[in-house]
Amino acid sequence: MLKKLRSNERMRQLMAGYYMMGHSARNVAWVTSGAPVEILYAMDIYPAYPENHAALIGAAKLGPNYSEYAEKIGFSRDLCSYARCDIGCVLAQSSPIGGLPKPTFLFACNNICNTVVKWYEVLSRIFKVPLFVLDTPFVRKDVKESYIIYVRDQLVEFMDFLEKLTGEKLDDGKLQKTLMMALAGVKAYKNVLLTARNKPSPLTCFDAFINMAPIVCLRGTEYPISFYSEMKSELDERIKNGVAAVDDERIRLLWDNIPIWYQLRWLGEFFASRKACVVADTYTNAWSWMIVKDKSDILGSIAETYIYIYLNVGLERMAEAINDLIDVYDVDGVVIHSNRSCKPYSFGQYELQKMISVPSVVIEADMVDSRAFSQAQIETRLEAFLEMLT
C-alpha cells in the first residue's frame, strides 16, 4: 500500500558504499550526529556514526537484542537506546552490518545531549583511544558572541589534536571547499523536504526518515548533493503527474522527535489508510540548514551552525521552529513522540503543546527499544486524534 520511492534503493547502495569505505579507511573517527564532520572529511578521516548504526539496528527490529548486551553488564534501561545498542554491538562484536570499523579516536559534541559525553567516555575506555569533546553552550534565547568565540577556540584545539594524531596538516582551502559542499548538500536536502509543501504531498516524513542517512553521514562530500538532487527530481515528477504519497490526502500532520525506527512501516500504513499524510518532522529538518554569514569565516560558521542546533535551544525557540514548520507545510496537527530514550528532545513536550498553533497528541514510545512500545495504546491515541481533527 505504501508507495516506495526509487531513491530508497539508491540510498541503500550509497550507504552500502559508505559502510564499505570504513573498512579500508586509514583513520576512523566515531562521531555524534551533531558533530562538525566537515573538519574530518577535509582531513580524509572516515566518520562512523554509532547513532545511525543504532537506528539501522532499530529498523532491523534488533534493538532489544543488542540493548540486552549492555544491560547485562549493568547499563540501565533508562539509558538512551542508541547508547545501549552501540555499546551492546561492541560487546557482542556483531551487528546487522558486521559492526562499525574500529575507531582511531572518538569525537563527541554535546549539542544534542550530555549522554554522548559519558557514552563516548565508555567507548574510550573500551577501545583505549583518545576522545575529543566539543562543548557547545546551551542557547536559552540567542547565540552570544562569547559562545562562538568559545567554540571556535575549541575547533582550533581540535585541529591541533587531529594534526598531531594523523601527522598530517589540515589544508584551509580544502576545509572551505568541504564546508561549501556541506552547504550545497544541506540545500539539496532542504529542497527535497520542501516538496512536501505541495498539496497533496509527494513525500511523507517516513520517506524522509528512510532517506536521511546521507545528509548525516556524508555531509561535506559530493554524494548528498547528487543524491538529493535526483530525489528531488523524482518528487517533482510525482507532483507533475499528480501522484500523492498518500492517496486522497485529507489531513496533514507534523511529526516531532526521532522516528520509531522499528515501526516505520506500521505507522506509515496507519496514517496512509486513514488519508492522513505526515508531511514533515522536526528531526530531518534539523539537518536542513547551516549558518554561513561570511564564507571566509569558516570556523565562525561551523561554530554558529553547531551551537544553534534544535536540541541545544530553549523551549521558546523550539516552539518557534515548530510553528514555522506548521506554517511552511500547512499542517492540521502535530504528532509528538515522547521518546523514552531522548530526554532533551522529549523534555518540555507538554509545555510545547500549549505553545504551538495547532492541536497535538503525545504518544509514548522509544526510537529503538521496542519493549517501550504498546501498539494498541498508540493506535487508540492516534485514531482519537484523527477523529478530533476531522
Next chain:
Amino acid sequence: MIFAGIDIGSLTSKCVIIDENKILAYEISRVTPKIEDVAEMVYRNALMKANLSEKDVKVVIATGYGRNKVKFAKDRVTEITCHALGAKYLIPTTRTVIDIGGQDSKVIAVSNNVESFVMNDKCAAGTGRFLEVMASALGVEVSELGELDKKAEKSVSISSTCTVFAESEVISYLASGEKVENIVAGVHNAIASRIAAMAKRVGVKPDVVLTGGVAKNSGVKRALEKELGLEIKVPEEPQIIGALGAALIAKVRYADSRGKSEG
C-alpha cells in the same frame, strides 16, 4: 429505527441498543480472550432484552480496545469520541469527561465534539486495573471499595504511583495493622491525584462527568471531587457510556448515508 453500539474494553464488553429517542436495552459482560465471540454474545443478549433481532438494526458501530475484532460492525470509532458523545447525550451540560476504564483512563474536553483529550501514560496507575490489584491485595471485592471508603476514619498515604510498588505499600500497611477502610481511602486518594494531574492538563470545566466502570465506586468520586474541588456527575449506568456513544454515532452515520442516497 434501531441502532447499536458495542464497546469491547479490556475487562468488560458493553452493548447499547437505541431507537431515535431513547435507550431500549443494554448488556454488560466480562471479556474473555475470544473477543469475536464476546462481541456476538453481548450483542445478542442486548437484542434479546429489547425483543429485537439483528435484522432490525440499521447500523452497528464498535468502540473500545477490541473494536477491530467486531467484524459485524459497520465502522470503528475510538472510545474517546464515544465517551464524549455518550456523556453529552445524557448530561447536555457536560464540558469535561473523565473516563476510568480497565486499562486506561482519559480526560476529555468537550464542546459539541471532542476539543482535546489526555490519556494515561503507559503505566497502569490511575486505571481500573490499579483498583483490582489493590482490592485483591486487601482481600476484598472491587464492588465493596465504595462502601469501605465511607467507613474510613482517615486516609493512609500511598506515596508511589506505580501499581506494583503501591501494592507492596498496601501490604505493609496491612502488616502494620492499619484498618482496611483507611487503606481503601488512601488508594482512592492516590488514583484521584493521578487523574486530577491529567485533568488539569486538559483544563477542568464544569460540568464534569465521570464515566466507565470505576465511576460506580463512590470512593473514587469522593476523592476526585476533593482533589478537583468541584462536584462530579455520574450517569445512572456509567459503564455503558462508550457503547451509548457508539450507538449515537451509528444513528448519525445512518442519517448521513440516507442523506447521500436521497440527495
